[in-house]
Amino acid sequence: MSTEQDNIRIYIMGKAYEVPGGLTIMKAMEYAGYRLVRGVGCRGGFCGACATVFRRAGDYKLYADLACQATAEDEMYIAQIPSVPAERAPWELSELAPEDNPILALYPEVARCVACNTCTRACPQELEVMDYIQAALRGDIPQVAELSFDCVQCGLCAMRCPAEIVHYHVGQLGRRIYGAYRAPESGHLAARVEELRSGAFDQELDKLERMSKDDLVELYRKRDVEG
Amino acid sequence: MNSILYYPGCGVADQACSMEAAARGALAALGWEMEEMSRWNCCGTVYSLATDDLMRHVGPARVLARAQDAGHERLLTLCSMCYNTLKRAERFLTEDRDRLERVNAFLDDEPDYTGGVRVVHLLELVRDEIGYEAVEEAVQRPLAGLKVSPYYGCTLTRPRSAGIDDPENPRVLEDLLMALGAEPVSSPQGVECCGAYLTATSPEIARRRAADISRAAAAGGAELMVTSCPLCQYNLDTRQKEARGASGRGVPSLYFTQLLALAVGADPAMDEQVIDPRPVLAARGLAVEVKA
Amino acid sequence: MAEQLRLAKAVLSAQFARRVEELSGQSPYRCYQCGKCSAGCPFADSMDMLPNQVLRLVQLGDEKVLETGAPWSCASCLACEVRCPRGVDIAKVMEAVRLLALRKGESPVTLGSVPAERLPQIAVVGVSRKMTP
Numbered sequence: 001m002s003t004e005q006d007n008i009r010i011y012i013m014g015k016a017y018e019v020p021g022g023l024t025i026m027k028a029m030e031y032a033g034y035r036l037v038r039g040v041g042c043r044g045g046f047c048g049a050c051a052t053v054f055r056r057a058g059d060y061k062l063y064a065d066l067a068c069q070a071t072a073e074d075e076m077y078i079a080q081i082p083s084v085p086a087e088r089a090p091w092e093l094s095e096l097a098p099e100d101n102p103i104l105a106l107y108p109e110v111a112r113c114v115a116c117n118t119c120t121r122a123c124p125q126e127l128e129v130m131d132y133i134q135a136a137l138r139g140d141i142p143q144v145a146e147l148s149f150d151c152v153q154c155g156l157c158a159m160r161c162p163a164e165i166v167h168y169h170v171g172q173l174g175r176r177i178y179g180a181y182r183a184p185e186s187g188h189l190a191a192r193v194e195e196l197r198s199g200a201f202d203q204e205l206d207k208l209e210r211m212s213k214d215d216l217v218e219l220y221r222k223r224d225v226e227g
Numbered sequence: 228m229n230s231i232l233y234y235p236g237c238g239v240a241d242q243a244c245s246m247e248a249a250a251r252g253a254l255a256a257l258g259w260e261m262e263e264m265s266r267w268n269c270c271g272t273v274y275s276l277a278t279d280d281l282m283r284h285v286g287p288a289r290v291l292a293r294a295q296d297a298g299h300e301r302l303l304t305l306c307s308m309c310y311n312t313l314k315r316a317e318r319f320l321t322e323d324r325d326r327l328e329r330v331n332a333f334l335d336d337e338p339d340y341t342g343g344v345r346v347v348h349l350l351e352l353v354r355d356e357i358g359y360e361a362v363e364e365a366v367q368r369p370l371a372g373l374k375v376s377p378y379y380g381c382t383l384t385r386p387r388s389a390g391i392d393d394p395e396n397p398r399v400l401e402d403l404l405m406a407l408g409a410e411p412v413s414s415p416q417g418v419e420c421c422g423a424y425l426t427a428t429s430p431e432i433a434r435r436r437a438a439d440i441s442r443a444a445a446a447g448g449a450e451l452m453v454t455s456c457p458l459c460q461y462n463l464d465t466r467q468k469e470a471r472g473a474s475g476r477g478v479p480s481l482y483f484t485q486l487l488a489l490a491v492g493a494d495p496a497m498d499e500q501v502i503d504p505r506p507v508l509a510a511r512g513l514a515v516e517v518k519a
Numbered sequence: 520m521a522e523q524l525r526l527a528k529a530v531l532s533a534q535f536a537r538r539v540e541e542l543s544g545q546s547p548y549r550c551y552q553c554g555k556c557s558a559g560c561p562f563a564d565s566m567d568m569l570p571n572q573v574l575r576l577v578q579l580g581d582e583k584v585l586e587t588g589a590p591w592s593c594a595s596c597l598a599c600e601v602r603c604p605r606g607v608d609i610a611k612v613m614e615a616v617r618l619l620a621l622r623k624g625e626s627p628v629t630l631g632s633v634p635a636e637r638l639p640q641i642a643v644v645g646v647s648r649k650m651t652p
Contacts, residue, residue: 101241101636102636104635104636104640104643105634105635105636108630108631108633108635108643108647109630109647111630111635111640111643111644111646111647112630112644112647112648112651113268113269113286114271114282114283114285114286115268115269115271115285115286115289116282116285116333117289117334117336120336121336130268131266131268134267134268134269137237137269137640137644138237138240138241138269138640139240139241139242139640140240140241162282237640237641237644238639238640238641241639241640242639243639269640269644271644271648272640272641272644272645272648273595273644273645273648273649274595275614275648276543276595276608276610276611276614276615277542277543277611277614277615277618278541278542278543278544279541279542283648306641308641381594381595381596381597381598385596385597385598385600385601386597386600386601386608387601394601395601418598419561419596419598420561420562420594420596420598422561422562422594423594423595423596423642423645424594424641424642424643424644424645424646424649425562425592425594426638426642427633427634427638427642427643427645427646428591428627428628428633428646428650429565429592432562432565432592435565436561439561457639457641458639458641458642458645461638461639461642
């Protein structure tokens with residue numbers, strides 16, 4: 001059993017490498033000598049660029065995760081999916097009526113969902129992907145928005161789906177419709193926008209615009225910081 | 228209050244929500260409540276007929292596993308198509324242990340389904356458990372001899388192994404209508420398919436069927452038809468209007484749950500329909516409003 | 520029927536009949552062509568070939584049945600199954616013929632051509648299950 005300091009063996013696209021234990025898959029690949037120009041981004045589990053699939057020795061299951069988040073393990077077989085082919089259906093938010101459920105019209109393949117749950121298993125964010133697709137099928141836009149909220153659009157779900165659905169596009173459409181037409185209106189936002197329009201902040205903004213760069217820097221340094 | 232686990236299905240959850248709303252009100256008046264499954268997925272709509280296909284039974288299997296895990300032996304549906312698919316899938320899976328094991332192995336994110344969940348259609352519940360006598364007693368607004376043609380469609384009675392009644396001469400809708408004070412008008416087209424999903428690829432087939440079905444109903448003197456499936460309802464409403472065009476008024480159609488609700492004094496959850504049933508109802512002193 | 524059926528050895532393939540039999544779980548040879556299925560089928564007049572004719576072609580192992588339009592006008596309503604005096608589930612045979620075409624990647628329908636925004640989901644899901652690979 002290797003400790004964190006011991007080296008482990010991993011296979012990157014079929015080739016074996018010895019790397020220190022305890023590294024993320026991404027760091028392990030870079031340690032092995034790969035210079036990543038695709039399939040890498042924020043390195044913080046947020047951008048979804050480093051979609052990775054892997055297998056563990058003796059385990060038939062296919063796992064999926066973000067390379068910057070998952071820890072490399074001994075005898076792991078790794079491959080990356082830096083780009084997922086997926087056409088986004090053309091839609092104009094302003095042309096979608098608030099009561100519409102255009103999801104099925106724009107992405108009719110949603111009707112092919114067999115509820116196999118492979119998408120959910122592939123999701124590195126542990127989202128209930130199948131559930132939001134099912135919600136999309138039955139026109140429950142708020143649930144699509146809620147369940148898909150933390151999606152980083154890594155594309156692993158779309159790659160594995162036997163019905164060839166592109167889940168993250170469906171989720172995005174659901175969230176857009178929800179945000180534009182279904183979410184309860186924020187009174188504070190409306191009030192603030194009104195204030196801005198009526199000129200309540202004009203004087204202050206004017207003053208700032210006329211300040212010199214040095215004065216602005218000074219003002220910034222002296223600002224009130226909470227906590 | 229009796230309670231039963233309830234599976235809505237995609238159609239009822241969305242555009243056919245009036246079918247459910249009416250059912251809730253009607254069942255409340257009869258001392259029953261429907262407890263919706265907390266998480267459910269599409270049953271797949273159509274039952275897969277191939278011997279080697281397991282994947283299309285995964286959806287129904289998941290529903291059944293969850294129903295069983297929730298501790299329920301029965302699962303209620305309103306939509307006949309969901310009823311048919313879930314019922315037949317249940318049998319398909321449990322009649323062969325190998326199949327059941329394979330599907331359970333695949334559904335390793337759900338507790339195993341071991342068989343035994345009985346899928347029940349609301350019409351069965353009314354006939355076999357609530358009883359027509361209890362329904363009659365609950366009637367507050369008898370349907371005043373309204374002539375109604377029961378439209379069964381396919382999925383309620385076929386195949387015989389899954390059907391709730393005889394496929395050639397079913398009685399379950401007729402009996403319910405009589406208990407409500409309506410006059411059932413059986414039609415020779417009452418069990419003939421409306422076209423179902425062919426409405427999507429060949430709407431002219433659905434139009435022809437809707438025209439034939441509604442004409443047969445009218446020929447028997449019916450003023451109204453009742454359905455038990457959102458797809459039948461869509462075909463008999465929208466496609467019938469398209470078939471008749473500007474010339475004919477057409478025979479309007481309602482969900483059986485809506486007439487049931489109306490008769491027992493609950494809200495029939497009237498919705499905007501292409502062929503408006505309200506004049507027919509109003510003519511019998513059963514005026515109803517469409518909720519805004 | 521205008522076309523003459525050529526029963527050449529090259530055309531008849533017992534393999535095909537057996538494949539349909541496997542997939543449908545129905546023995547096509549039980550059918551004695553009484554025609555009750557065709558008489559009762561609500562969609563027969565939209566079909567280029569009657570249900571009993573489809574079954575006949577299956578019996579003869581003729582793969583030409585994969586090119587007919589009949590199986591795609593079938594709604595799996597089971598009127599045929601309920602009435603067949605030999606207990607043949609013709610709907611299952613129709614499904615097997617559809618699947619053999621679909622599994623070759625042939626589909627008469629592209630989901631994008633279905634006007635999904637105006638139809639109940641049931642219809643769209645049904646079409647995707649029955650008519651797309």
